[in-house]
Amino acid sequence: MSSADNQPRRLASFLLGVVVTIVVLVLGFFAYIRFGRLPVATADPSFPMEAQIVHVPLEARIAREMQSVPFQADAQTYQAGAQIYVQQCASCHGTPGHDVAFASGMFPRTPQLWKKHANGVVGVSDDEPGETFWKVKNGIRLSGMPSYQNVLSPTQMWQVTLLLKDADKPLPATVQETLTKDQSPAAAPPATQGLKHD
Numbered sequence: 001m002s003s004a005d006n007q008p009r010r011l012a013s014f015l016l017g018v019v020v021t022i023v024v025l026v027l028g029f030f031a032y033i034r035f036g037r038l039p040v041a042t043a044d045p046s047f048p049m050e051a052q053i054v055h056v057p058l059e060a061r062i063a064r065e066m067q068s069v070p071f072q073a074d075a076q077t078y079q080a081g082a083q084i085y086v087q088q089c090a091s092c093h094g095t096p097g098h099d100v101a102f103a104s105g106m107f108p109r110t111p112q113l114w115k116k117h118a119n120g121v122v123g124v125s126d127d128e129p130g131e132t133f134w135k136v137k138n139g140i141r142l143s144g145m146p147s148y149q150n151v152l153s154p155t156q157m158w159q160v161t162l163l164l165k166d167a168d169k170p171l172p173a174t175v176q177e178t179l180t181k182d183q184s185p186a187a188a189p190p191a192t193q194g195l196k197h198d
């Protein structure tokens with residue numbers, strides 16, 4: 001038999017190989033989901049590279065949709081931002097000098113936005129305000145971070161964003177006081193209505 005006669009047969013067995021490989025991979029994948037020990041508990045350790053894999057699409061999306069700051073921050077901005085922060089954010093992210101006990105039991109963990117991290121940066125003060133605004137507006141899927149677009153007005157979201165941008169700087173005493181005066185989340189439950197105005 002000439003090699004030309006062999007060609008269709010070789011092609012057929014190559015295609016069969018491809019199909020069998022795909023079927024085995026799909027079955028293997030479902031078997032892994034069904035019988036494997038995937039990390040489904042918040043207390044489970046993360047997958048190798050999990051943080052990196054999740055952050056690539058998030059950062060790409062934010063880079064595409066990032067808005068620029070519509071106004072500059074002044075004392076009033078910080079004050080308004082601090083009130084919003086205490087009502088909406090402190091129950092998870094804590095306040096200056098006060099950590100939330102359950103924050104580290106979440107997955108991903110809720111970052112303390114008033115503390116220096118290991119790299120020396122306080123909270124998200126090194127992030128572009130447009131990035132923080134995006135996260136507050138849209139939330140972060142499959143994490144505890146809610147979307148606030150139906151809770152806060154754009155102005156309010158910018159106020160809290162600009163406050164967090166300057167979390168590493170000395171803030172007016174009244175702002176500090178608003179942030180720290182009541183440390184118990186029970187006394188400042190996240191408001192769910194009546195806040196939206198412009």
Ligand code: HEC
Pocket residue numbers: 084085088089090091092093106107108109110111123124132135136140143144145146148160161190
């Ligand atoms: C129910 C808990 C919860 C509440 C309430 C909450 N957050 Fe978050 N937030 C999270 C979690 C969890 C993350 C971590 C998400 C991640 O790492 O992917 C997060 C992440 C963030 C980040 C990104 C942090 C970083 O290091 O990049 C910002 C900024 C932020 N939140 C701001 C806010 C603001 C502002 C509010 C209030 C308007 C708020 N959050 C309310 C749970 C919460």
